[in-house]
Amino acid sequence: MTRTVQQLFDLRGKTALVTGGSRGLGLQIAHALGEAGAKVMLTSRKAEDLEQAAAELQAAGIDARWIAADCGREEDIRRLADETLQRMGDVHILVNNAGAAWGSPAEDHPVEAWDKLMNLNVRGYFILSQHIAKKSMIPARYGRIINIASIAGLGGNPPEMQTIAYNTSKGAVVNFTRALGCEWGQYNITVNAICPGFFPSKMTRGTLERLGEDKLAAHAPLKRLGDDEDLKGTALLFASDAGKHITGQWLAVDGGVSSVTGG
Template sequence: MRTPQQLFNLDGKTALVTGGSRGLGLQIAEALGQQGARIVLSARKQTELDEAVAHLKSLGIDASAVAADLSQEAAVDALVTETLSRLGHIDILVNNAGATWGAPAEDHPVEAWDKVMNLNIRSIFLISQAVGKRSMIPRQYGRIINVASIAGLSGNPPGMQTIAYNTSKGAVVNFTRTLAGEWGQYGITVNALAPGFFPSKMTKGLLATLGKDELASHAPLNRLGDDEDLKGAAVLFASDASKHITGQILAVDGGVSAV
């Protein structure tokens, strides 16, 4: 019988984290690496990846990076191939790469809709499919963690104009549930984190407009997410501590979605 400490241990595990050069992706990569996993990060910009890898290595984490634009189908296959060449196999896949676009629904550009959908949900399907077929299904083991959002659990409050983003994250929620149902037979768990408001490059515009205090006031805990708040949940879903948990969506939002 393993102890809780042993169940949460990731020594010997490997992880691919998309959108891992900054923000929530880097926070998750840091958590998995500190628990012992070897990490490959992916994002579009090599300079940001270099900085992220240097940060992880300063913490004693075995990390490297592969630049890839996951909105392009060919880039997905190339990323998986390179990651497998470095790690040998992929135990943990964190689908975090994403984009948003703000515009009223009646004026939302179609090309912007397609950009958000291609990265936020199409790429998750493609990379999960590739990692599943080439590593997880043959080995009968895997942990897939999709980063959704509480924006995918409900509609927008007045003033929020992110219909493509919300729709894509709602798709991530049901993608998670559906894939969990299909791939459970292979020993693969599929779960999603649904963050609330975390200060990041993606949310800086809203933070500047509404202010930290106003945004925090909507949460029962009266605070925003910080640099630690996804770590525990990510390690749970990545480790054997969650071997009997699949198809679940965990809101990490200070209680916003509960009221």
Template sequence: MSATRNLFDLDGRTALITGGSRGLGLQMAEALGDYGARLVISARKSEELEKAQAHLQARGIAVDWVAADGGRDESIAALADAAMDKLGHVDILVNNAGASWGAPAEDYPTEAWDKVFNLNMRGLFLLTQQIAKRSMIPRQRGRIINIASIAGLRGNPPGAMKTIAYNTSKGAVVNFTRTLAGEWGPYGITVNALAPGFFPTKMSQGLIASVGEDTLKAFAPLQRFGDEEDLKGATLLFASEAGKHITGQILAVDGGVSAV
């Protein structure tokens, strides 16, 4: 294998992926595992995690799972404990778990706002803090990949679902990423974010149904949705030695939607 190909090699690396049982999280778990990383995936539902584990193991990937609710402080602490126990240390943290809730801003329920922020931002921060203090900072190396969204870069078009808390929380993830990159760079930790556009997932199905598949595709210069492979290359870039000099960046993987 050439030296350039070796830049993406993750043999001997470990990774924790939240929301890793399906959708974009499972796609990224495939990418990291296929390139050699040993994984722990987490999500709320054990049955979905068991199914994802079997799927990944069939690809030859070493993977354990931990059921955890990223919106609850005590569950986050237990997840950090379990990840450290199973992996020994965490080289790569992918903060993918997230939630949305649709309602007009003028009538948006406070409890819905709190639920979205507790998972999308508070939980993300607490887990990142735990993993950094217990693994990345002592070892003076680490890769943190936060999953933002193009919803955190712009507002919703007229007629779209009304997701004020989701958009705001993803905007917070964007600046969290930039700020943390500056603070933890001296520890050898890179912090970057992916901002996916329209991917057919369980979370996006309401938006796709509301606006229409053809209409949403028309927003993208590439005239398509993201597919089951489209986050893999960017994930590997941020996770591997190929991205060791990249930090504080937000990479939109959206078919060009955010560029026009």
């Protein structure tokens, strides 16, 4: 029997692991998945932030837990995956969101900063996806992987942005998503990416202060930046059976900025 829309978006009985989930976009996505019925495991580096985020989710009636881990360290990633599986059983939904940014002119960009971004923003996504897939999703023949990329990964930026490493890493995430979606479709694992535009956050604070929130908002056809609700619908689509025939795709959630720039 064909399911209703409500049934397709229902995540009851599902478990989600959200990296970088203690604040910002990761916490917004955790709310969306939990509100749809999923149990949620949060991770980031700082236990205090995670404790507060989990309490916020629990106050909203969401089954939320946390594990402190640095997704730039392979040993932490593998420990995170194993402990999550031990504590919560199969992981049905993986949200790769932990990331970093760095702003400096390309000609002076520190190599160590380049390496840090590639390690966390790309390599970390691969290692965690591989580990969760091999131990849970492939044997279960079910999985939903959501990679948080960026509209910065769809092309270049104006010279004043100065985010060469960030753009490059997020471009890699977009193509990582395409390639992994093609390869793991045979296991009923979908892999999709969300490409946010500017959302006020700790990571974008420096850029917002330097360029001005009003100026950045003016570039968007909708004339505003992203808010605390704007990723929820896309995340739920990719995480649920409503999106079961979508894989290897990216969707910009940017107020129309990428349409103007041709991304």
